[in-house]
Amino acid sequence: MKTLVFVSLVGLFLHDTTAEMHSLRYFFTASSEVPNFPEFVAVGMVDDIQGGYYDSNTKRAEPKQDWMNRVTEDKADYWEWETERAVYYQQLFKVRLDTFKRRFNQTGGVHIVQWMYDCEWDDETGDVNGHEQYGYDGEDFLALDMKTWTWVAAQQQAVAIKQKWDNNKADLEYLKNYLTEECVDWLKKYVDYGRSSLMRTDLPTVSLLQKTPSSRVTCHATGFYPNRAMMFWRKDGEELHEDVDKGEILPNHDGSFQISADLQLPSDDWGKYDCVFQLSGVKEDIVTKLDKREIKTNYVNPMNPVIPIIAIIAIIAALVLLGLAVIGYKKYRGRKSTCETSSENSSELAEKLNPEPT
Incomplete structure (x- = not known):
């Protein structure tokens, strides 16, 4: 079974931000016949810190950071809204997983579709950027070129889908607006909510x-x-x-x-x-x-069996004390047995000398 990891291009976007650059990233994974794993998982990341989570088992979007609860200050029904969006994407990805499988002439078995989109914002220069891409069964599949606003097919099986999506101008216009404006607006709010945590720095x-x-x-x-x-x-x-x-x-x-x-x-x-x-x-x-x-290092040279003298003394002292304790205990038990025997003999003699009246 293929490991559930994000495709190679996604890895390029992690851990590359600077002090001024902030990011909001969403990762979606739809799978079939993967044991002990939800069929659909959605994860939201703010500056590479997990902020929210949803899966097809719980069917509920929930915050993963305390400061993400502050989002309801601006939108009271935020988590209900996020749940509705996740349910929609879950249904959409079920269809896309079937579509991708048909492109590869596949039916059953373990298969995985992954989708990532993000927006980045430089809080000093105001520059914004974004990405969107798909992976299938651990390989790059489709990616959005934000300079030309067209899709790039990473595999031959993706060409027909690329052509179809390129012709959907309304969807491309929506993506442009979302990745450069709406996503950035939400990112700014999240950064404000979690500023004390997101800006925290601990040296190692x-x-x-x-x-x-x-x-x-x-x-x-x-x-x-x-x-x-x-x-x-x-x-x-x-x-x-x-x-x-x-x-x-x-x-x-x-x-x-x-x-x-x-x-x-x-x-x-x-x-x-x-x-x-x-x-x-x-x-x-x-x-x-x-x-x-x-x-x-904890390396000990096997050719040099010398143990530090302090360790030898400690070991010998411990053995001596243990031996003395054992000997003392045996002597104590011996004296106790003698005393018990003497006590029993004294009792028998007393009974003989002072018999009870019949």
């Missing part, structure tokens, strides 16, 4: 890690917020692209994020290398020099 703890002396050096940053961040290695001030493996931004249990980047061990002067962490909204980078003395 950055560490250099290494499993063994011959393995790659990992630069690891954790505890930062928001998730719009970058990490890379430099040599002599120039970003390295070879011998570097960049990891994805991952969530922590407390709502913060972490990221790492691995560097192949350099053969030349280590002092030429440093790790750079950049966080959206923070002007200064966090730069960590590659220094052997700063690398953390």
Whole structure:
């Protein structure tokens, strides 16, 4: 079964905003015969933070951030309205999924249609931008060119659909108005509602890690917020692209994020290398020099079985104390048994000397 991931072009739009750029993105996924997964899911993201959610099981749009409840200040029935829209898209995507399957001469089996649209707004320059695109079974399918306002087919099976949608001028005009105006208006409201959260910045703890002396050096940053961040290695001030493996931004249990980047061990002067962490909204980078003395590891050389003397003393002391405790306990039990026996014998003697009257 194909993994439920957004198509490759969608990934290009995540984590690329600056401190001044804001985005409102919607992701829709319709699927067939996927076990333990709703047939339709809709997710709304404000500055890459999930703001709302709907699926075909719950049949209800709901906020995912406390500040999204403020939207009812401007539109009291907002969540009912969002639910109605989601139900409409659910029905629409059921039809489009069947249409795409016919284009590929498919019937049953696991199939997935994904749709993403967004608008972006620079709160300093006022510039706006937008995107809209479709994916099918994990591959790019159709994308809207906002310069020519025509659809671009990524696969041969999408050509007929492209031609049909290009001829629908009314729909294209609606998309133009929505992506450049209506969507931006909503984005500005959401940013205002969640400003304290969306503009929050927490700096990370950055560490250099290494499993063994011959393995790659990992630069690891954790505890930062928001998730719009970058990490890379430099040599002599120039970003390295070879011998570097960049990891994805991952969530922590407390709502913060972490990221790492691995560097192949350099053969030349280590002092030429440093790790750079950049966080959206923070002007200064966090730069960590590659220094052997700063690398953390739990590696123990198998050829050097020497254990720190303190550890040896602690282990021996613990064993001695345990032995003494066992010996003491045995002596105590022995004395107790002797006392109990003596007590029983004394009782028997007393009964013989002072028999009860019959």
